Amino acid sequence: MRISITVNGDPVVQPVDPSDTLLSVLREQLHLIGTKWGCLTGDCGACTVIVDGRSVVSCLQTVGQIDGADITTIEGIAGRGRMMNDLQEAFVTHGAAQCGFCTPGMVVAAEQLLRDGVEPDGAAIREGLAGNLCRCTGYSKIIDAVLSVALARME
Amino acid sequence: MNGYCRPRSVSEAVAILAANSGAMVIAGGTDLVIDRRLGRADPQAPLVDVTGIDGLRDVHWDGDELHLGATATVREIESDPAVIVRASALAEAARVLGSVQIRNMATLGGNLCTASPAAEMAPPLMVHDAVVAIQGPDGERRWAVADFATGPRTTILASGEILTNVRLRTPAHSGSCYLRQTVRWAMDLAGVGVAAWVLTDGTGREAAVQEARVALGAVAPTAVLVPGLEALLAGAPPTTERLGAVSAAASAACKPISDTRGTAEHRRHVAGVLAARALSIAHARAAGLWSGGLAPVNGRESAVASSGARA
Ligand code: FES
Numbered sequence: 001m002r003i004s005i006t007v008n009g010d011p012v013v014q015p016v017d018p019s020d021t022l023l024s025v026l027r028e029q030l031h032l033i034g035t036k037w038g039c040l041t042g043d044c045g046a047c048t049v050i051v052d053g054r055s056v057v058s059c060l061q062t063v064g065q066i067d068g069a070d071i072t073t074i075e076g077i078a079g080r081g082r083m084m085n086d087l088q089e090a091f092v093t094h095g096a097a098q099c100g101f102c103t104p105g106m107v108v109a110a111e112q113l114l115r116d117g118v119e120p121d122g123a124a125i126r127e128g129l130a131g132n133l134c135r136c137t138g139y140s141k142i143i144d145a146v147l148s149v150a151l152a153r154m155e
Numbered sequence: 156m157n158g159y160c161r162p163r164s165v166s167e168a169v170a171i172l173a174a175n176s177g178a179m180v181i182a183g184g185t186d187l188v189i190d191r192r193l194g195r196a197d198p199q200a201p202l203v204d205v206t207g208i209d210g211l212r213d214v215h216w217d218g219d220e221l222h223l224g225a226t227a228t229v230r231e232i233e234s235d236p237a238v239i240v241r242a243s244a245l246a247e248a249a250r251v252l253g254s255v256q257i258r259n260m261a262t263l264g265g266n267l268c269t270a271s272p273a274a275e276m277a278p279p280l281m282v283h284d285a286v287v288a289i290q291g292p293d294g295e296r297r298w299a300v301a302d303f304a305t306g307p308r309t310t311i312l313a314s315g316e317i318l319t320n321v322r323l324r325t326p327a328h329s330g331s332c333y334l335r336q337t338v339r340w341a342m343d344l345a346g347v348g349v350a351a352w353v354l355t356d357g358t359g360r361e362a363a364v365q366e367a368r369v370a371l372g373a374v375a376p377t378a379v380l381v382p383g384l385e386a387l388l389a390g391a392p393p394t395t396e397r398l399g400a401v402s403a404a405a406s407a408a409c410k411p412i413s414d415t416r417g418t419a420e421h422r423r424h425v426a427g428v429l430a431a432r433a434l435s436i437a438h439a440r441a442a443g444l445w446s447g448g449l450a451p452v453n454g455r456e457s458a459v460a461s462s463g464a465r466a
């Protein structure tokens with residue numbers, strides 16, 4: 001089957017096995033390797049991408065189901081021509097990344113949470129990011145980074 | 156069909172399933188994709204994707220019945236205003252299932268059809284006396300959701316049949332609540348999940364119980380209704396003494412196993428505690444006494460809200 005999708009603003013027409021996962025199509029066919037290959041069981045969130053305005057774990061997203069969809073991966077989160085957006089900058093200034101393996105999924109999930117208007121409140125952000133595991137930071141700095149952007153974007 | 160197809164209507168899906176006996180239905184895929192990769196489900200089985208079917212995802216009122224489409228996502232269920240106010244237990248169960256990402260994918264029907272003993276959607280639908288609609292080669296049949304799962308990962312669905320919707324009524328002066336106990340506060344299966352539903356004869360503290368149901372998840376091969384509650388509760392408000400009897404009845408209805416999420420003894424105890432708590436919240440909602448919104452995630456008031464600490 002051939003799917004037509006939009007990836008980070010660009011139209012893509014791609015022959016796929018419809019029962020393949022979006023994660024494997026992104027990484028192995030489109031060579032967008034920022035989206036991480038983690039647990040493959042939906043538990044770690046390292047593979048999080050945005051599909052039509054909703055964050056999903058791409059390791060469980062069957063690609064036949066998303067023909068026509070608008071997809072944003074970590075490579076497109078800052079928008080065209082920009083290195084980083086405010087959220088990514090905040091991860092840097094707060095020291096919210098160590099090994100960095102969780103970071104793309106964490107940033108993508110947090111970005112969608114912010115777009116959905118999450119309350120600027122540590123508990124709400126923790127709850128919203130419960131599906132993203134980090135083995136390094138202890139989460140505090142990640143929550144601080146997201147909180148700072150939630151507050152800044154309200155202004 | 157080849158390995159995958161995406162029908163646009165229920166009748167098309169049923170015809171495809173009839174013609175391909177090995178085919179499997181896929182909705183959100185949050186269980187099936189893992190099962191296929193790990194060989195717990197046949198990775199070669201053709202997939203019939205029901206998420207493209209028109210109208211199968213709708214949540215709406217049909218007269219006085221709340222109609223929940225089988226492919227409505229758990230996230231849509233948890234944020235639906237009608238569900239939050241009129242079927243609070245279902246919203247409370249939906250918002251603690253998995254993560255945001257999982258809830259954006261997982262569907263109401265998928266959760267019921269996978270039929271995990273810890274299926275989060277089953278207890279609240281059971282206390283709301285919900286009815287499932289099943290479409291097959293011989294037309295539609297309706298079935299009480301309480302009798303839908305027959306064991307761990309087995310249901311009454313015959314081959315070629317699909318679940319299309321779930322319906323429930325929410326009479327005036329009724330209220331419900333879902334509470335659960337988990338080891339971690341998120342991304343965990345319930346050690347015990349308890350839903351309660353109460354119909355009262357009016358409002359206020361003295362409102363008497365007319366009907367009551369409590370269902371338990373994760374403490375038996377399928378979610379179970381606690382028997383005999385009417386006799387314990389009908390005709391009076393749920394006093395401390397009566398709630399004690401509800402606890403005992405709930406504990407007695409458990410057939411738990413011991414695993415990493417708790418020992419059988421602990422589960423039996425917690426089921427009793429949560430049953431009384433959920434029932435008194437359901438009564439408060441039915442009687443118009445509740446202004447607290449939905450129950451906090453995992454029923455731990457302070458742990459998440461005040462300190463952000465891992466409970
Ligand atoms: S790789 Fe998808 S959730 Fe872990």
Ligand code: FES
Nearest residue numbers: 098099134135136
């Ligand atoms: S920074 Fe290493 S896993 Fe999060």
